[in-house]
Amino acid sequence: MTDPASPPAVVPWRLVLLLGALTAFAPMSIDMYLSSLPAIGRTLHAGPEQTQATLAAFFAGMAIGQVIYGPASDRFGRRLPLLIGVAVFLAASAACALAPNIETLIVARFVQALGGCAGAVVARAVVRDRFSQTDTARVLSLMMLIMGLAPVLAPQLGGVVQLIAGWRGVFWTLVVFAVIIGVWxxxxxxxxxxxxxxxxxxxxxxxxxYVALFGMRRLMGYALAGALNGAVLFTYISTAPDLVMGTYGHTPMAFNLIFAVNAVGIIGASQINRWLLRRSTPDQVLRKASIASIVAALLLTLAAWTGWGGQWTVLPLLFAALSVYGLMGGNTMAGALSVDPRRAGSISALMGSASFGSGALASWVGGLLHDGTARPVAAVMFACLVGSSLAIFFLALPGGKKVQA
Structure with a gap:
């Protein structure tokens, strides 16, 4: 194992910038168009459930596509599957921009995700190719700083593009993004x-x-923990527009600001994680972060169900619960990739698919329980974070054993 107190590996900044950009396909594709959902519904004569389906389709595509790209990147190398994925994303983004009806947009969003998910899968595998477990966690946290700019900037950019060129202009912007990344x-x-x-x-x-990976107890612990933490994030993403703009009555501009503040919380926590990893192992950070996440989610649930303080209590506690993701995401991924580095691509795919799959399920459950308040969101988040902590303590780290790099 890499000594957490030793100096971290020299960071290849150009590579990290590119890998961070690769992981930004999903947040760019989601966050840029969230505030455009009402306009999409009006233009394509679609109801809220149909426009929401464009987001669910994207989640499904991200979950399914990663299962393909992971083994492909192990077998054919990292570059070829990645270039194919970017090409698919580019073509599907153009199809989204030209969609004549909501059904076409839903299908195009699904295909768009099938292409965009290659970036995240391959980027994580490349990190594990080059670094040990602790340095992998450090680099993944650094990538989150870069990737995290997408949720901060994308809603603002999407709002500006929508004002100038309408919601279709948002998808043409994603076409340009794909061209730039492909050349890079x-x-x-x-x-x-x-x-x-x-x-x-x-x-x-x-x-x-995949059968071999499913038989690895520790890997399943990291995968479940990472997936359930991802479910917390995606539950928030899918319900935030209705909660902030519908329930609390904020304007789209205020929603974008609140969304950006929560993204900054996640980014900040990921950088605190880099500092913590100078003194602790990723597993030690996971233990403490999981407990902190349960406390934050419990307080959020109590505030949502009692109504105490209204949005001025719920929104800060939501910020706290989401911020802990910055301490969990990189460390669960680094732990999983360390279990069997020879299958790094397949493990990366498994982790990503589990995260988006559980995110889609949690979002669906949250929508099913929707009652016009923050209670369903808080309850789903609390359940997911309890499950994540159980996976960490009883599967990933049984008996307090440390993971070897």
């Missing part, structure tokens, strides 16, 4: 897959690889 990959991303990973991938089909 061609000239700025060296192949990093190891010979051991290639040999392992050639020796087994993807199904066997």
């Amino acid at each position: 990959i061609l000239f700025g991303l060296p192949e990093s897959r190891s010979a051991e990973t290639a040999a392992q991938a050639r020796s087994e089909n993807p199904l066997r690889a």
